[in-house]
Amino acid sequence: MLEIQHLTKIYEDGTRAIHDVSFTVRDGEFVILIGLSGSGKSTLLRCINRLVEPTSGKVIWNGVDITAASPKELREIRRNIGMIFQQFNLVKRSSVMTNVLSGRLGYVNTWASVLGQFGREDRQRAFAALERVGVSEKAYNRADSLSGGQQQRVGIARALMQSPKLMLADEPVASLDPATSHSVLKYLEQLNREDGITVLCSLHFLSLARRYGTRIIALKAGEIVFDGLPKDIDHERFKAIYGEEAIEVEIA
Amino acid sequence: MSEEQNEILRRGDKVIIARGVSRLKVARHRFTGLFADVLALCYLYASIRLLILQLPKYKEAVKASTGQPVLYVPWAIVISAAIVVALFWGSLGRSLGGRVGNIEYRRNGAKKVSIIRRLLHALLNAIGMVPAYIGLWWLHTHDARYETWTLASLPLLLLFLWALVDPKGRTLVDRITGVEVSLPEYKEVVDVRVRPRPWYTRSWGAAVLTMLILSYTTGWIITKIDLNALVRDAPRAKPLFIDLVTPDLFERTPTDQIARAKYQIPCSGNPPAPAQVQPDKPSLIITRGGTCGERGDLIAVRGENFAPNSKGILFWVDPIGMKDRIRGIQTDENGTFEYTFNVPNARGTDYEIHEVEAAISVPAGPWRATITLRMVIDKMIETIFLALMATTLGVIISIPISFLSARNLMIHNPLSATIYYITRTIMNIMRSIEPLIWALIFVVWVGIGPFAGVLALTLHTVAALAKLYSEAIESIDPGPIEAVTATGADRIQTIAYAVVPQMIPPFIAFTIYRWDINVRMSTVIGLVGGGGIGFLLIQWINLLQYRQAATAVWAIALVVAIMDYASAIVREKLV
Secondary structure, eight states, rough: EEEEEEEEEOOOSSEEEEEEEEEOOTOOOEEEEOTTTSSSSHHHHHHTTTOOSEEEEEEETTEEEGGGGOOHHHHHHHHHHEEOOOOOOOOOTTTTHHHGGGGGGSSSSSSHHHHTOOOOOOOOHHHHHHTTTTOGTTSSSSSGSSHHHHHHHHHHHHTTTTTEEEEEESSSTTTTTTHHHHHHHHHHHHHHSSOOOEEEEOOOOOHHHHOOOSSSEEETTTTEEEEOGGGGGGGGHHHHOTTTTOOOOOOO | HHHHSSSSTTTTOOOOOOOOHHHHHHHHHHHHHHHHHHHHHHHHHHHHHHHHHHHHHHHHHHHHHHOOTOOOOOHHHHHHHHHHHHHHHHSSSSSHHHHHOOEEEETTTTTOOHHHHHHHHHHHHHHHHHHHHHHHHHHHOOOHHHHHHHHHHHHHHHHHHHHHHHHHOOOOHHHTEEEEEETTEEEEEOOOOOOOOOOGGGGHHHHHHHHHHOOOOOOHTTTTHHHHHHHHTTTHHHHHHHHHOSOOOEOOOOOEEEEEEEEEEOSSOOOOOOOOTTTTTTTTEEESSBBBBTTOOOOEEESSSSSSSSSEEEEEEEETTEEEEEEEEOOOTTTOOOEEEEOOHHHHHHHHTEEEEEEEEEEEEEEEOOOOHHHHHHHHHHHHHHHOOOOOOOHHHHHHHHHTTHHHHHHTTTHHHHHHHHHHHHHHHHHHHHHHHHHHHHHHHSSHHHHHHHHHHHHHHHHHHHHHHHHHHHSSOOOHHHHHHHHHOOOHHHHIIIIIHHHHHHHHHHHHHHHHHHHHHHHHHGGGGGGSSHHHHHHHHTOOOHHHHHHHHHHHHHHHHHHHHHHHHHHHHHH
């Protein structure tokens, strides 16, 4: 169970990204975060694994206060939380295999990993993860030789290497075409259903949110304006989230 | 929408687009503006003076003068006058400084300033400078310039002190005339239908134009550009060009054509038979004085069938075979020569047989590299290794330094930020000193030779690469760092997996680029004794051996071109 309590983040330049956000995610949920650009979705996700230090408030996960964790504890918490990104954030020049193996860094000895020494078991696990997302034949290609959709699936494989219990996805399909978007989200859905991984995913398209989410949380100017089931977002609520002039577009 | 915003704005009106402008900032902008104006005016004055001094009348005066400068105005007076003119300029319109400092005067409440107010503003400013005028007069009568400086700068200081006290950054004069200063935070509204006046009709534009014209005129004079000499004296360079296109590369081994004629001292009853001319074989015969005689007798020899137009030596060979040079000889186009000389005072007992030998040297042997070429190749190898050592050492040293001077890694806490600034400063200073100057220092330190060159180039390489590398570190994509951190990796792992792979291509590119530069630099570092081919080059130039120098020049050109080409290929393949 993930509890977010009164979370606030004010950046150094005075920007108030999120303000007093509280909600609870039960294990196994597929929560979609929606909202306009700049509404605080990315900041919220990054506060959970403390890529961004929250200004105040708490993040409690299975009884452990992440916001109070020491650097060492934080690393141990982080390795149980997978994360994928809008820009995939792969090391472009490294091979797909190296990128996937880097997901295992939290588990292995520092110096062995610096020398590129991963155990046979880790390599098999990496192959299995790549097989699962269907890009195993590209294992020894350079990451930037892959298409956008393939790169994002490598991103998922990297997160899978962590054996995560929670998956954070920061607009994972915003750089992809509609068809590829669906395939990537289907992999996330599969992980959620088959492995019971809790997913917290921010999206732009409400149609995708309705299709994949079990619950939707909407942010506006850093505050929660909706928290409920996908079917409950009607025309009025849509306007409240996206503004008067917004028109809902369907994504096939 | 408010009433105010609906009002039609005209060109020249100001709209506040940002707030929170501090008085310190206004004062700073004003000072920058005034400083730029004063600088520009002083520059105009200095270049005009220089041009006037070029007039024949003053040129004579400069030549005749002993110590006392011609047309001299004390700098204190020039600068004070410039300040006064700058104040007028700034008040009456958009001055160059107004442009540079991004300031403009406007009426309180964003209106344009009328010409009357501008005049008043300028006049009051001028009156504020009265102590400066007094100071100048005092200077004129007492010739004590430093006190005048104080006096001249006082009113200005007061002017700006006041601007610091006023909440809107206005000076006393501004307040009296009801003018304030607008900064770039207030954006001018431009009516698109009105074509703005072209820049050169504005006072600042005209000033810039004048400064440019004056700069190029004085530049032409100072650098003594003489197109006439370029055309007229071109033939002088002809032998040099000939040497340049015929470098000293290969030669044929010379072989000697030798012929001898016998001579007895003194004559006995049985003198040697005169030598005969043998067809198609170099032959030497004595044509006058016979084949025997006394020391000091005048004899003549004639050579035939030698190589035409060649040089050689005529020897006297005594009975035990010791050779003495008589004179140099040269064959004509038929391969013959004839010389007259006195029999030398050669050693030998009576009635012994001496010989006259003619040795004509002809380049007929196999081709081989000249000594010049061999020296050049030798030094070129030294040069390339010099560049290699300097680049390698430079890379090794600059990598840790580049981390210390990468903003994104160092700026987080005060201690590392201090290290960052110190490193950057040292590197900037080191980089701005040319390798040739470093070489001079190291030549004194470790002695003439390639080691001094290695040290000099290493130092410059470190300074240059540390900057390039640190910029590469600063510009890496933070995304992968974020992603790897999120997997629970520690700092070392993050650097190994997210930072280092991103740094490799720029590191390789910059290293090759530097290696390229170092080869180039190492060819000239020898000019000051830092080893390498430059050392030979400067020697040959000083000895006026331009053919040899040309060999070195071509070798440098060849090696640099090859390096250039090779590094381009390597860079393409690796990056």
